Amino acid sequence: MLAIRKVKAERGGISVDDVPVPELVHDTDVLVKVEAAGICGTDLLIYKWGDFARRMNLPTILGHEVSGVVEQVGSDVKGLRPGMRVSLESHLPCGVCYTCRRGWAHVCPHTRYPGVDFDGGFASFVVVPESVCWPVPQEVSPLQAAMMEPFGLAVHASLEGSGVSGLNVLISGCGPIGLMNVAAAKALGASKVIATDVHPLRLSAAAQLGADVCIDATDESVHDTVCSLLGERGVDVAIDYSGQAAALTATIKSITHGGELRLMGVPSHGISLNLEEWLFKGLVVRGLHGRRLFETWERSTSLLATGRVDLSSLVSHRLPLTATEDAFEMAISGQSLKILFEPNGSCV
Known part of the structure; x- marks a missing residue:
């Protein structure tokens, strides 16, 4: 073979x-x-x-x-x-x-x-x-x-902590799993899903998968755009797939006080971050990896088999x-x- x-x-x-x-x-x-x-x-x-x-x-x-x-x-x-x-x-x-x-x-x-x-x-x-x-x-x-294996990551990220149902969610980084997370978050009841990336192809795919707003992260206006949509409140949950310091900085500015930051992207090298804003905002920060065995697979299978996610x-x-x-x-x-x-x- x-x-x-x-x-x-x-x-x-x-x-x-x-x-x-x-x-x-x-x-x-x-x-x-x-x-x-x-x-x-x-x-x-x-x-x-x-x-x-x-x-x-x-x-x-x-x-x-x-x-x-x-x-x-x-x-x-x-x-x-x-x-x-x-x-x-x-x-x-x-x-x-x-x-x-x-x-x-x-x-x-x-x-x-x-x-x-x-x-x-x-x-x-x-x-x-x-x-x-x-x-x-x-x-x-x-x-x-x-x-299903990578989709499970997106479902896992959507279900952890306070979940996404009824919440405003920011997906930072729309590679394949970030895009899957756009679809998963919408299917699991997110109020608004905002997607950011630097590639037009990925932003177009995010819109096709149900993102309410797609932001080109190269123009450095992620926070301003989020504020124009939601006011000073910001998003309730941000899920980062980029693993990039600049993207994380913009993402953190866009999260409401007491909101959640879920980290999925793996940095290719060490990065420096100012944790002061994380602390003063009272952010709940979750590092996520893999899928819960096998609870996440049950939920993922249901979403795909019923057509709620394609x-x-x-x-x-x-x-x-x-x-x-x-x-x-x-x-x-x-x-x-x-x-x-x-x-x-x-x-x-």
Whole structure:
């Protein structure tokens, strides 16, 4: 089978190789025939050989945003059978540490990731533990199922703290997950959703997904525009996907006193921030990661299966594995939305 692998410890360093179809190793393993798999920010960090990637043992098959069909199951697999459609959770927590036992498995410090710590889903087939396979109803297409893992981040960010229902919400940074958060926030009852970004393509997509107002962050008027809409009150909740100091500064100015700042974007390097305004405003600051296992998956599935959220418009490119180099360069350039590989041919 064909597979996209990271083979060299350098920028790029990926190849499309013909490798054996993986075999079940443990009795709880599942062999999944991949229908679609999406490029994620983590994959781009690996491509660039950022610090996070240096934990990897090369070569490793990349990819962790995956949907597919169960092909084979181990003898101890209880809830799956061949022919079932699944989406994959990307976090494999240890299940026994203090964090996991407190119900915070989604931030387990011993988490292992497909496509990082073991072979992932940029391939025709992938083997994973049953514990990370989420059954997908027929109402959810293979393409949307491949986006359930990142969509779960957006749903998680929308549900944490005071939620979004009846509140004014600012989404800062409209990459694929920020865009998903626009759709999730609207579906979960936000009063107004304001989206900011510097890319016209992303702002157009945000409007299509339901953002009430889209602001070009390059004109440095985010705060002024928010005030013109809401007065001095500002937004109740701001969710940052940018990880950029300038964007965070503008976002914080736009939050009401006693409001919430939810941090999702990962800075590429250390940044300096003036915490005085955070303190005097009495902001509740939440650092968020992953999805609650598996509460978030239940909510995400419901939103997609009932049609309250449709992520189809986010798919800008559907490509074979052989288009790997072009796919990664397009993703890095910011001139795409969601890029999906289809290892076994076009999905329905």
